[in-house]
Structure formats: C-alpha cells, structure tokens
Amino acid sequence: MTKLSILDLVRVTRDTDARIAMDNARALAQHAEKLGFQRFWVAEHHNMAGIASAATAIVIGHIAAGTSTIRVGAGGIMLPNHAPYVIAEQFGTLARLFPDRIDLGVGRAPGTDQLTLRALRRAPDSSDNFPQDVLELQAFLAPAGPDQRIRAIPAAGTEVPLWILGSSNFGAMLAAQLGLPYAFASHFAPEYLLTALEIYRARFEPSEQLSKPYTAVGVNIIAASTDDEARRLATTQQMSFTGIFRGIRDVSQPPIDDIESYWTSTEKAQVKRMLARSIIGSKETVRKGLAGLIAETQADELVIVTDIYNHPERLRSLDITADALSG
Structure with a gap:
C-alpha cells in the first residue's frame, strides 16, 4: 500500500505568528503520527513572511521533540546555500537526539530570491556543484576513516538517509546515479513528473542505502x-x-x-x-x-x-x- 507523508510549509497566517506556526506544525505532526503517516517534512525557504521554516534543522528538532515514531526531516535543505560540512553537523546532531527518525532531503534550488542569496553569502552559480556537494555530505555522514583528519562531529557514522528532491529531469538522473530515493515536487511543478519518474527508474543503480528505486x-x-x-x-x-x-x-x-x-x-x-x-x-x-x-x-x-x-x-x-x- 502506498505510504502517506506530509510536507508542511509552517505557514504564518494573518492571525498567527511564527511561534504559533511552529507549534501548529508540531501538532500537525502529532496528528499525522496517530494516523500512521510515514514521515513529516519541512522545507528551507528564506525571506518569506508566510513561512517560518528558514532555520530548518531547528524547526525539525522542535517537531521531533513533540513526536515519538514518525520520521521527521527536510524536504528539503537547499544544499547550494550551505557548506555540506555544516549540514552534516546539523543533521547528525538531530540523528543523535532522535535515532532512526531523521531524513535529509536535499535540493539544488536556492529557495529564495537572488538578493537574499547574496545575504546567505553564496555565489549564484553554487548550484553547479550540487552533485559534488551531495557526495561530500554523504561522506561526512558515513563512518569516519582511521586517518580522516576532518570529521563532522557528532555526525560521522549516523548515515542519515539522503533523498534527492527535484522538479525536473536533473534530480531524477542524479538520484538514479547515486542510488538514492527520489521525491518529485509535483505539488508546484507537475509538468515533468512522469518523465522524471521514468528516467529515475530506468537509470537507477543500487547503492548501500537503497537496493531498488523508491519514489515519493x-x-x-x-x-x-x-x-x-x-x-x-x-x-x-x-x-x-x-x-x-x-x-x-x-x-x-x-x-x-x-x-x-x-x-x-x-x-x-x-x-x-x-x-x-x-x-x-x-x-x-x-x-x-x-x-x-x-x-x-x-x-x-x-x-x-x-x-x-x-x-x-x-x-x-x-x-x-x-x-x-x-x-
């Protein structure tokens, strides 16, 4: 049977503020947990008055602390905005606090406008390094080698499950190549849905994380x-x-x-x-x-x-x- 999960926008409304939005997200996750939903994700957006999940890892911690079984994670972190090392530290810490419950979906869009991107101190072309950044992130979450001089502590060895998020064929091809689960954003970009799923399944290569294609x-x-x-x-x-x-x-x-x-x-x-x-x-x-x-x-x-x-x-x-x- 197909599983149900949630992507929550942590919406601030005309009648609420950011704190109420985050508490409502936690209450929604608690309700979804009772209904048997698989996972509860929030996404990174910046400089948007109506969305309170900019500090995504902190919001995930707030939601995970109020639940006990549902998986909680990012759908997703916009990896070009960050050093992979920092994201590994953040999500490795979450994994230590909430073992076997944290997901890390990553995307290559900025999740904001170009002006805010400058405030994040990221170059406009940083998304060009997305495949390499995913591999670097994965390596920091893996067990550290005996001679490894740079370790993401306490993330090393947590092996937080990675997902590739996408709204085009690029993400499908990368997820297939790396053997990672793939989530397509047809809730706002439905045009390439079927093509992307077909590409992902046809090109999928098994990995240590995943033996066969898995789509959301x-x-x-x-x-x-x-x-x-x-x-x-x-x-x-x-x-x-x-x-x-x-x-x-x-x-x-x-x-x-x-x-x-x-x-x-x-x-x-x-x-x-x-x-x-x-x-x-x-x-x-x-x-x-x-x-x-x-x-x-x-x-x-x-x-x-x-x-x-x-x-x-x-x-x-x-x-x-x-x-x-x-x-």
Whole structure:
C-alpha cells in the first residue's frame, strides 16, 4: 500500500505568528503520527513572511521533540546555500537526539530570491556543484576513516538517509546515479513528473542505502466535507501562488468565496498550471484522485501538502485523506 507523508510549509497566517506556526506544525505532526503517516517534512525557504521554516534543522528538532515514531526531516535543505560540512553537523546532531527518525532531503534550488542569496553569502552559480556537494555530505555522514583528519562531529557514522528532491529531469538522473530515493515536487511543478519518474527508474543503480528505486510524489490535497467547501478552502493556496506572480510573498490569507474576482485570467492560468495535480474535494473525490495518481505514477509514497488557513480544518483534511486512502 502506498505510504502517506506530509510536507508542511509552517505557514504564518494573518492571525498567527511564527511561534504559533511552529507549534501548529508540531501538532500537525502529532496528528499525522496517530494516523500512521510515514514521515513529516519541512522545507528551507528564506525571506518569506508566510513561512517560518528558514532555520530548518531547528524547526525539525522542535517537531521531533513533540513526536515519538514518525520520521521527521527536510524536504528539503537547499544544499547550494550551505557548506555540506555544516549540514552534516546539523543533521547528525538531530540523528543523535532522535535515532532512526531523521531524513535529509536535499535540493539544488536556492529557495529564495537572488538578493537574499547574496545575504546567505553564496555565489549564484553554487548550484553547479550540487552533485559534488551531495557526495561530500554523504561522506561526512558515513563512518569516519582511521586517518580522516576532518570529521563532522557528532555526525560521522549516523548515515542519515539522503533523498534527492527535484522538479525536473536533473534530480531524477542524479538520484538514479547515486542510488538514492527520489521525491518529485509535483505539488508546484507537475509538468515533468512522469518523465522524471521514468528516467529515475530506468537509470537507477543500487547503492548501500537503497537496493531498488523508491519514489515519493508531492501532491496538494485539500479535503473537506463537500467539494464546494474544499474548493473554498483551496483559495488560500491559490492566493499565495497568485502572490508569487505579483511579486508579493505575504502571510497566508483566509479563504474567500469568489476566487475569480481575485485573480486575472493570466494569473489564473499560471496558478492552475502549477497546481494542476492538486486533489480538492470530499472524501469520495479525494479517494478517486488518490487512486488515479497512484495508478498513474506507481509512487511508493505520496507527500501531501495541505495548505489550509485554519489549523482545525487542516487536521480534518488529514483525517479525510487518510480515510480516503484506506477505504
């Protein structure tokens, strides 16, 4: 049976602050743990008023401390923003605190704008070194050799599982070459989903971490009692994506009754393209959407994004989604 996991944006809303966002993320992880979800990921984003997971490793520690069995990790760390040695130290420390529960997904996008990238003191072309950075990170997490002069302490020997994240064919090819699990970001970049999965599976080379291909597919799921209510809840995410095209990255906004009055026809087309694989509706609608996506992709795991404004409604959406998959 396909596993369910969560990618949480740790959303700051018009009615909350960053602390409440992080506490809500932890409560969401606790709820997902009770429902039997496989893992709970947060992602690195910078200079975005509506996302509180910039210090990703610290947020992961906050969530892991409030849970006991669910895997917790990064989906992902934008590796070109950092020295691999530092990321190894951070996630190795998390692995010592929470053994066998920490994941480390890495991507090569900056997760921010070019101006903020300068504030991070990273060169714009640092993503060109991504494959080498992944290998360096992997080496620092492996057991240290007897003559190894530079060790990532306490990370050495933790062998934190690495994932390659991607929204194009590049990540698929790299994950296949390195024999790592692959997560595709079809929750915002669905265009290359099937092609990337095909490339990954066809080119996969077994590794010490993974003997056969393993795929996770990102998908937006907004579930409610009725299709109409779910579509209304989904306007929060649609407004956030519209803001990207307007150059506005504000806090999360409450849902509205008429999204057509909010966006232009061009903005609507742009947002619809990015959110094309979203599943929005009642339990039966979600059940059909899940069945179709699983049949089409043969994914081992679905990583769900549930970008709903009110925390209780997010919890309810998870309940409906879990019920839809099981029955």
